[in-house]
Amino acid sequence: MKVFVLAESRKARLELTAGARPYGEQVEVIVIGNDKDSAVADKIWSIPAQEGAMFEDYTETVAALLHQEQPQLLLVEPTKRCKLMAGRLAAMAGTSVMTDLIDLTEDGVGKHLVYGGAAIRKEKAATSLAIVMVGPGVLSGADEGGKGEQEVFPFVQPSHRIQVVSRAKKEKSSVDLASAKRVIGVGRGIAKEEDLGMIRELAAVIHSEVGCSRPIAEAEKWLPKETYIGVSGLMLAPEVYVAVGISGQVQHTVGMNRSKVVIAINKDKNAAIFAQADYGIVGDLYKVVPALIEQLK
Ligand SMILES: Cc1cc2nc3c(=O)[nH]c(=O)nc-3n(C[C@H](O)[C@H](O)[C@H](O)COP(=O)(O)OP(=O)(O)OC[C@H]3O[C@@H](n4cnc5c(N)ncnc54)[C@H](O)[C@@H]3O)c2cc1C
Known part of the structure; x- marks a missing residue:
């Protein structure tokens, strides 16, 4: 073939x-x-x-x-x-x-x-x-x-051509989640945009990139659209995926369930994300994330 x-x-x-x-x-x-x-x-x-x-x-x-x-x-x-x-x-x-x-x-x-x-x-x-x-x-x-x-192979002249008038560079997010080995996905469990600082600090400690669930990018606009994970966003398969304050709706999990190791942090012990997780921490992310940063440093 x-x-x-x-x-x-x-x-x-x-x-x-x-x-x-x-x-x-x-x-x-x-x-x-x-x-x-x-x-x-x-x-x-x-x-x-x-x-x-x-x-x-x-x-x-x-x-x-x-x-x-x-x-x-x-x-x-x-x-x-x-x-x-x-x-x-x-x-x-x-x-x-x-x-x-x-x-x-x-x-x-x-x-x-x-x-x-x-x-x-x-x-x-x-x-x-x-x-x-x-x-x-x-x-x-x-x-x-x-x-x-x-x-x-020789170029064939197109029958219906659109003419390029001009080209300009578009500023894009420099994050390359598709090739990142470790990704932290942040969800609506985060209450304020400023709290992303804590997530970025954890990302720096574990050498990870930061992505998100769709509402964080589309509704809140706290992170660029090209960083949300799921059926209508990125389909990732990193070595480690850390879901922070993400409920685990199927539209999100199809974008991360091929990750080798999944770690979930959620205050709701019944959150669907735990069904995808290899390691789960049931707790308030505002306590768990700073504690992890402290330990991992
Ligand atoms: C056609 C369609 C396509 C979609 N495509 C996508 C997609 O590509 N990607 C995507 O992500 N979504 C997509 N969605 C949306 C999806 O259905 C969910 O609504 C979305 O994934 C939920 O995002 P979330 O988990 O961040 O928020 P929520 O579902 O609101 O979950 C927030 C979670 O945070 C936890 N939490 C709250 N506070 C704390 C705290 N202090 N500490 C710890 N945990 C806490 C809660 O227990 C909860 O589980 C799509 C929906 C539709 C209909």
Whole structure:
């Protein structure tokens, strides 16, 4: 079976390429411009970067490449632009896209969260090409060896083009939760924004990044939106996840339940988060967190 990989970021490209191994003996990656790091693939299809072109402008080129090479599986990074391109590629190839999978078996059965994360649906492509979007950590831990052959695939002029008028840098959170080994997730158990100082202090002591539940980012706006964890936010699998004042609603836990070790701090002994936890501390976080900082220092 031939597997193709399409990603916007180099990091996702490397992870998907390495993680593609169990799904096919031939793993090939599509790169816009040049990326020598993609040498973990058996073949790198390099599409020449076009001046002023947007990512979507390469859709016709990628479609032509897929048509020529006929892979059975296309693994795609789940960014907005990749989703847009994947949808158009699927329409051109007469197939559908399996989005935001949390698991993909070697025989192509994907697991997908439905009803806001309350249920899991299993799905499988019924066409010769399966287009599948998987987030960080889902395909981790696979072999990274590839032949790294390179071939240039010529750019195909898009039929409907949007012209770029200008580009400006957007200030984003510098936190990289997806690759953090330790993450503290803070929830509504925190009463005031200032109290995040205590959480950051704990994070510094245990060398961790700080993420949150959705209400902390969306409702309170105490932390950036790109740091909330769960079905509509980040799907993480760190070595250690510390849930502080988080109730453990399924919409949150699907984003952290692949963590190796989960520690939960909650004053309610019946909180659902304890069902996910390897270690649980029942207590007031305003007493537990300072005590932990004191001990761990
Ligand atoms: C379609 C949909 C998508 C959603 N997507 C997401 C998502 O991606 N991510 C997400 O997080 N949520 C998501 N939600 C929201 C989700 O359902 C929950 O409402 C949310 O996760 C709850 O956040 P929380 O645990 O911080 O708050 P709460 O549920 O209010 O829990 C606060 C917890 O803090 C504890 N607590 C309070 N005070 C203290 C104290 N002093 N010491 C210790 N513990 C204390 C309480 O016992 C409680 O368990 C989604 C909801 C819907 C409907």
